[in-house]
Every structure is written in C-alpha cells, then in structure tokens.
Amino acid sequence: MKTRWFWIILTLATPLIIWFCLIMGSTGFGFPDTATFSGKAILDLRISRVLCGLIVGAALSCAGVVFQAVLRNPLAEPYILGVSSGAGLGAAIAILTGLSTFSGFALPGAAFIAAALTLWLVFLLASDGQHAPSVYSLILSGVIISSIASSILMFMVSTASLEGVHSVLWWLLGNLQPASPRILQATGSVVIAGGIILWLMSRELNALTLGREMAHHLGIRSQLVITLALAMATLITAAAVGIAGLIGFVGLIVPHVMRHLVGPDHRRLIPASAIAGGLFLALCDAIARRVMAPIEIPVGVVTAICGGPFFLIILRLKRKQGWVAS
C-alpha cells in the first residue's frame, strides 16, 4: 500500500504538531507555569485555541472535499454556495446592533443562523419546484445570494461607526480564539457529527464523481445524496465560520493535496483531509500569533502565504494524481 507511509507519518506528526502549537505563545516558547493562576489560564486559552484550529480546519477541509466531489469542480470550496457572505452579514448584524455584547453565543449564533438561512435561500432559488436543483443552478444562485449579502454587508459597514467597522473587519479576517469553551463544545459537536455523516456517505460520494446520472445507474438516489451532502458540508462550514470567522484557502487546497497523497477514494480522503486540515490550520495559527508578536496577524494570511508554496510543491510532485486536469 502506497498510502501506508502517509498514515504512519500523519499518526506520528499529530501529537508533535499539537505539542508544538501548545508551546508557541505570543510571549515566547515553552509551557506556561501551571502553578500560577495566570499560567493555568494561559494554558487553557492555548488548548482551546488549538482545539478550535483543529475543529475549524477539519470542518473546512471536509466541506471542501465534499463540495469538489459533488459539484465535480476543482475550484469548488466550502464558501461556494454563499455561506461565507451570509455568515459575514449575520455577524455584522450581531456586532453593529450590539447583540453580540449580550451573550458569547450571540455572534457565532447569528453567523451560523445566517449561513444556514443563506443555504436554504440558495436551494429555494435554484430549484424549479418539481425537481431538486441541478449543480449549475445551485452554483449560480449561490453567486447571486452571495453578492446580495455582500452588498448589504458593505452598505452596513459604510454607515457604521468606526468602532463597529473595526470589529466587523476583524471578525471577517478570522480568529481562532473561541469566546467560550461552551461555544467550542457546540461547534465541535456539529463538526464531528457532520463529518461522520459525510464519511458514511463516502461510497455515494465516490459514485457521484462519475456524474449524477451514472450514480443513479449505480443505484444511488442522486438527488437525495447530493442535497444531504451539500447541506451537511454547508452546516459544518457554517459552524466553523460561526466560531472563527472567514478563513480561506484551507477548504480549497487541503482536499487537493490529500487527493494527491491518498487518492480520490472518500473513505480515506475524508478522514485524511479532516486530520491534515485541522493540523495545518492549528499550525498556521501558532505561526500567526508568534511571528510578529506581540501583534497577531490574521490566520488567513498565514494559511495562504505559508501554505501556498508548501502545497504547490506537493502538487508538483504528482506522487499520486488526485485531480485529472482536462
């Protein structure tokens, strides 16, 4: 098995990377002194932050895998159906109306609900009433809803106070420090449940890459599976966006790289992407808070700048071709 080495390396790398992320602090290397109260608090913060990175990275990568398979499009990513713009609008409303100050759940909750609402609108707009929507009409209505949400967001930002604009912008850039452990728990549950459901649909996803009609011939209820898979993928994306804001690149590139490393079979691809995507994002976040300390740079910047070249090299190696260029 060619992929055995990949799994061995991944198993060994996981604790190593998590340990590395935990010792990376904005003030220096090393574990904080857990004997002191502040040291204990700092460690708690770091642990929840690393966990958040793992969960969000896993969610975005899994969603990316599913979107690319179902839409049969190499450019597909978790935000393709307008989830990002919808969540951004929801978050902006929560921030600018002052709703977010009431409860820690308000901001991620608003973002999540807005994202879910966006997905529902997209499906509604794409379907013609009789049949389930086609992939193309889904993408098209995703683009439309997304532009509308962005315009409203821009309008709100342009009329908001300077303070509000700063908060909204900062949220949009993405931040992996969860507001509370309970939010992390809720997000984690949604992502893990969604991920497992998607993984159980692996065989159907494999068949769907042959096209909707061929999947039908192979005995799959294509419409149902497509709708369920897209809904699940969007749900975990919405959960991730709700807690961490908009983090790009992970959901697009990690699936491609994993396809090169473990092949296109989703039974392997989904877990591999989840683990690797989580580790990648946690690592990027550790770098983001250390490299210009005490200033923290947005993690989305690191994912693209550090991840880009690294992944390009892997894609170039073509050890196992993942996506057939045509």
Add this chain to the structure above:
Amino acid sequence: MSFALELKNVRAGYHDKPIFEDISFTVAAGEMTAILGPNGAGKTTLLRTLTGLLPPVGGEIRLFGEKLNRLPAAVRARLVGVVPQDLDTPMAFTVREMVMIGRTAALSRWSRPTAEDFKIIERSMVYTDVIDLQERPFSELSGGERQRAVIAMALAQQPKMLLMDEPTSHLDMNHGLEVMQIVERLNREQGLTVLMVSHDLNLAAAFCRRVLLIENGRLLADGPPATVLTEPILQQAYQCEVRVQNNPVSGSVVVTPVPRAWHDTTGAGRRIHVIAGGGAGEPILRALYLAGYTVTCGVLNQRDTDSDVATALGIECALEKPFSPISTAAMESGRALVQRAAMLVVSSVPFGPGNVINLELAEQAQAKGCPVFIRDDIESRDYTPDRQARSRTATLLTHGAQPWHDITDLMEKVRQCP
C-alpha cells in the same frame, strides 16, 4: 417465457413535450436486442426512460416483472447495469477502484467490502479483460480500455440486464468489435439480457438477433436484422437511399448509404449503356451513376465484380450465368437495353471468345445513330484467337466512335454529347 422488460402504452418525454406518445414492446430475458433509429428519433429519451432517469408521463414499464417506478434504487441497480456512451470522472480513480464503485448499491455502509465483493470485481475484470489494467488510472486508458472498464463496473453490479447507450460510438472499428464481442459472450454464456441503443446498423445487425427500429417517437419495425434492415424500411426511417447487402465474411446484413450526387447532375437521367466485365466497368459505372445518368450494363456474367457493383448501385443489367459464354437469350436482354440507350461506352474490358459478342451491342448502337465511346487501348486487351475484337473496334472507330483515354476524359466527352 419471462420478460426482462415490458413497456405498455408508454408515454415519455420532457415536461409538456412527449417524444413517445404510445410505445409498447417486450424484451424476453436472455435476448440481445438493439434499438436503432436516426438522430432525434427518441433513442436517448427511450433509454433515459428505461433507466428510470426520466419518469414516464403515462403507461407502465416493468423490469423483470416489477414496476420500474416502484423499485428502490439499490434493487434496480442489481437488476440493470448501464453502460453510457462515454464516462468521465475528474478524479484519478484506478480501474480497480472504479469497478468497486459498481458494488456501491450492494455494499453495506458500515463495513468494508468482503472477500466475496473482491471476488466479484475480480471476475468482472477478467471477463472484460481489464485485469492487467487494474492499477492504472481510469482516465489514462484509451477509449476501448475505458469502455471495457465501464462494462466491468456494470458487471460488478451483478445485473440481469445490461442497457448500453451507443457503447461503441467513440471507438474505432477494432475496439468497437472487441466491446461487442465481450457483450455478446456475456449474453451467450451467462444469459445476460442486453439492450443497446446504437447508431451503427451494421454492428447491431452483426451481433443482435433482434432489432427495434424507431422513428419519430414510434416503433417502425421489430424483428431479426434481416427483416427489419431492408431498403424500403430504412429509406423511410432515415430519409436516405441505402443499399442492403450481406457481409461476405459473416453473412450478416450490411447497410450502405448511397451518397447523393450534389455537384454533378449533368446526366439528368439520360440513358447510357456500359459494356463492362472483370472490374473494368466499376469506376465508370460509379462515376456515371453519381453524375445522374440512368446507367445500364451488360452483358455481364453473374458474380463478376462489375455485376456486384451494378447491383449495389441499382443499375439494370443484362446477365449471363457465371463463367459461361454469352448466350443468345442474354444477348437479347442486352439488345433491349441498348435499344433504349442514348449513348454507349465500351470500358477497358478484356475481350475473349466468350464475351466478344458484346461488341455487337456497340455496333447496334452505332447503327441506330447513338454516340459510342471506346477505350483506346484495345491492342492490349484482345484475347480472341482471330483478333476480331481489334478489327471490330477499328471498324467502330472509323464509323465515328470516339476513343477515350481515362475516366475524366470519358466523363468530359459524355457530357459534351448532345
């Protein structure tokens, strides 16, 4: 007899525009049948309806006795495997992985494929001869290999019936034949029912014992290839003149479309008689026919190359039995043709004692005043003991017959003739 497929008064099509108003037929289990028809006749619509992709507007479709619209998807996949015209995936699946995808409906969501599943895909790959390609990426295969892999994938479903949508249309003749032979063997040895939609009349005729010809959303003919693929039926279906012959190797029906003469219609139906034989007349007959002349030919021996060509072109011939000298009776029918001809061409046919009598026809034509054209190299083709072909040709030439050198020259001279 148990039926694999029953269609009862099926109305099918898209939205408010039914392609089929009312179509009924049955396919017995174990049959190998082709659905033929011109572009736009509804072949693809019919296949999409049979696979359940397109729910019928009315009527009833039964698969092995079960109503198609009541069948759960997974059960349907174990009854019918579908081989599309061309399958593509953006993912780099290996052939083995692709064939395993064929087991999707049979596999449990909660467990790995069992040893039995591996045995099934192994067998499918052996049957379609892709076992040596199993580790190759599917997308890197050639067209023929790819189609065999797709058949292996369909076989991995362990279906009782195979529906194929123009499975050979992207393949060259060798690979098309290979694919059909695999399918034919599956049909013969495993009793797999095969129903294929095809454009290729000849391939369908060679492999299928029954063909359904559809045209404009209705069943035009149904039966063995020899009774369905006839000139009048095909001309009606395809709006095109065709010739039906038998394949000299397999004996199956071969359909050839006849090109219409678009450019040169100078012939305008003028009658022209050609003296030919041994293949000498072939290009002349064809050129004159395509230019729109009403061509007659003779006297020829049956089974002579020229007589085969003449038959294929639908040219009226005066015929003699094979390898026999030309008899008085055959000469009579030849004279009758020449009598009605406006011109006469003597091709580069070699003359011997058996056929030199044909020159009498040229003399007859000249006597009644119609132009005669004679190939100019009679010296090299005269095998009569007394050199009479040469002397008779000389006489014809002195009496006004025109010599011609090659086919362009001949066509030009014929065209200028009043």
